[in-house]
Amino acid sequence: MAPFQRRVMAAFFDRMAAMVAQDFPAEHRALGPGGVRALVERMIAWGAEHRVVTEGGVAVLLTLALQYGEGFERSPDRAWALRELAEVARPESARIESLLRRMAQRAQGRVVVIAPEE
Numbered sequence: 001m002a003p004f005q006r007r008v009m010a011a012f013f014d015r016m017a018a019m020v021a022q023d024f025p026a027e028h029r030a031l032g033p034g035g036v037r038a039l040v041e042r043m044i045a046w047g048a049e050h051r052v053v054t055e056g057g058v059a060v061l062l063t064l065a066l067q068y069g070e071g072f073e074r075s076p077d078r079a080w081a082l083r084e085l086a087e088v089a090r091p092e093s094a095r096i097e098s099l100l101r102r103m104a105q106r107a108q109g110r111v112v113v114i115a116p117e118e
Contacts, residue, residue: 012055016040016062024066042070050085050095057096064103077106 017036021028028036043062047053052061068075075081084099 013037013040015055016059019059020062020066023063027066039065039070046070051088052085052092052096054092057092060096060100064099068103072103075103075106077102 017028017033017040020031020036020039031039040058040062043058043065047058047061052058064072064081068078072078072081081099081103084095084102087095
């Protein structure tokens with residue numbers, strides 16, 4: 001079973017790295033392959049703490065972490081988002097969809113970026 005699990009996880013990391021490279025090329029370059037992998041690992045662990053365990057749910061957390069920071073610290077909705085994730089009695093899909101919808105509405109289609117230090 002372990003070799004199968006390793007292949008599944010490797011394929012997941014490959015898909016997440018490809019998504020980051022396509023959707024967040026500057027962050028992908030800044031993080032490098034090892035940094036992207038470490039970020040994905042942190043999002044898997046953070047997701048598990050909040051009972052977000054599907055590939056789609058982790059992908060949304062990864063996307064939001066790249067846009068708003070790993071703890072959503074760059075979002076005015078940080079406290080709300082953390083409360084939403086903490087409501088583990090609600091289904092993962094409902095919490096993730098709510099989180100994504102509100103964060104996208106507030107950003108009005110803009111991607112939040114941190115200006116590079118001069």
